[in-house]
Amino acid sequence: MDFTLSERETYFREQVKAFIDREIRPRHADYIAQGHTGERWKVLPVIEEVKEKAKAAGLWNFFMPPRSGRAHVDDSFTFEGTQLTNLEYALCAEEMGKISWASECFNCSAPDTGNMEVFLRYGTAEQKERWLRPLMNGDIRSAFLMTEPQVASSDATNIQTSMVRDGDDYVVNGRKWWSSGVGDPRCKVAILMGKTSFEGSRHSQQSMMILDMETPGVSIERMLSVYGYDHAPHGHGEVSLTDVRVPASNVLLGEGRGFEIAQGRLGPGRIHHCMRTIGVAETALAAMAKRLQSRIVFGKRISDHSIWEQRVAKARIDIEMTRLLCLKAADMMDKAGNKAAQVEIAMIKVAAPTMALQILDDAIQAHGGGGVSEDFSLAHDWAAMRTLRFADGPDEVHNRSIARAEFGKYGDVAAERPVR
Known part of the structure; x- marks a missing residue:
């Protein structure tokens, strides 16, 4: 077994490390100061400034999206970025992990990376233009709404958020928490998991749909702390969904495919x-x-x-x-x-x-x-x-x-x- 890093693996790891040492670590004090000044839930100028430098340096969107030829992938949409393999990305992500806010500077933050892959793999051309492109460019943020406070969500079949078909819409009611990123004012879209059916196979009742966070009935009830830390400006929230009308076209891949x-x-x-x-x-x-x-x-x-x-x-x-x-x-x-x-x-x-x-x-x-x-x-x-x-x-x-x-x-x- 050869443990020697390839030239490409070494190159990107060193590029990321050098960028962090040059542009991110020296500005950590700015990040702390800006985070503790004024409103907690806001866009930090230091992150936006460093993001532009990373993008200009070609250090952007490192994670590899679904490869062309895979099921449901629309090859007409170009995913822009460096696109490293998982192995190559692992070496870079380790360097990013050394400073808490470094990942966002390379547009490699959770839950955006996973959501971008979902949009690319299952979204329509229109959905990709509306949501994936601004995510890919780092202009907006997103959330993933799955966990619920009233059930043991480690078994996702317990999820109770209801999605009831009503004409061209679904009417959604439920409550989610640990919804990472909803406190960020740039959080414009979420991928929501709930039940379109309460009958049949336990693993075919759930569906996922795209949720515009500005839809009436979507309310951020509170931001949660983690051992006393609010993790602003990203953070984790509890979200109520009350008679939220979501277009049926927003269901990803079809009912029961969650x-x-x-x-x-x-x-x-x-x-x-x-x-x-x-x-x-x-x-x-x-x-x-x-x-x-x-x-x-x-x-x-x-x-x-x-x-x-x-x-x-x-x-x-x-x-x-x-x-x-x-x-x-x-x-x-x-x-x-x-x-x-x-x-x-x-x-x-x-x-x-x-x-x-x-x-x-x-x-x-x-x-x-x-x-x-x-x-x-x-x-x-x-x-x-x-x-x-x-x-x-x-x-x-x-x-x-x-x-x-x-x-x-x-x-x-x-x-x-x-x-x-």
């Missing part, structure tokens, strides 16, 4: 989160190592105490193992398709947040009181990473998939007699 779309959308999104998570872990390890060598306790540097040598060593080992699993999953997606890589995606989705949380916890411990303050990014990063243990499916669901795949290998094997 699960099919969700599986195609969530696979790449899950691994994108994991790629960025590795960058978060690298940043936490660097902060921990620097802190341990700069503070003295009981007459010697903290780094000279053996317990910290063990923690730092384990952190490096865990990052390297997790990165290899992430790259393997990305490579399988490129070579065999998302479906063939389902188990690998599930494994990295469980492994990456767990790994990062442990390293962040150790880094917070190394910083003492400073670690839980806002003077460092560690507490904020821990809160963000903790959500990934249930965002895009909780650990338990992914572990269930992994275990069932493992059991499947031996399901036809007769029980072996014990060896005495």
Whole structure:
């Protein structure tokens, strides 16, 4: 197995790293200042300025959309951007993960990346012009409305939002939460999952449709906090849908196809989160190592105490193992398709947040009181990473998939007699 990076993989990783060092990291103080001045839910000038520079540099829309020739793809629409493979993008996304707002500067933020793929794969020519093009250009933002507060949404068959056909429209009623990005004033469109039928197969009752966020009856009830952080200007909201009329033409792919779309959308999104998570872990390890060598306790540097040598060593080992699993999953997606890589995606989705949380916890411990303050990014990063243990499916669901795949290998094997 050859672990050497190709010339193209190295080139884009270094281009992204250099751009972040040159244009993003030096302006992090501006980002913090602008975010804490005036209204929380607003467009930050620093992001818009850096986006223009990234676009001009050709560092834009890195993720690979559905390849031409795949089902439902309209090849007449040109998806503009760098369009890296999953493996190439993984290396770049790790660098983006080292600064929380870097991904948006390259137009590679969730949930926009997944929504763009859905529009490209299933949208009509008119829908692509209206919604995909401004998303692709970074002019608007979007949301994905799936999770509901009244049911266990880890089993999406529980979703209760109703979509009732009435002439040329559907009348939608329901409530969604953890709707990422709805607080951003640029959030103009959402992809909404609900039920067009409450009968028949559990996996054919759900449908997805395009929702114009300015439609009457759509109301953002509140923005939710994550361990006390509001995550503005992006954030996560609770949205009520009251007698919302959505044109029937906005149904994607047809009634009862919601699960099919969700599986195609969530696979790449899950691994994108994991790629960025590795960058978060690298940043936490660097902060921990620097802190341990700069503070003295009981007459010697903290780094000279053996317990910290063990923690730092384990952190490096865990990052390297997790990165290899992430790259393997990305490579399988490129070579065999998302479906063939389902188990690998599930494994990295469980492994990456767990790994990062442990390293962040150790880094917070190394910083003492400073670690839980806002003077460092560690507490904020821990809160963000903790959500990934249930965002895009909780650990338990992914572990269930992994275990069932493992059991499947031996399901036809007769029980072996014990060896005495």
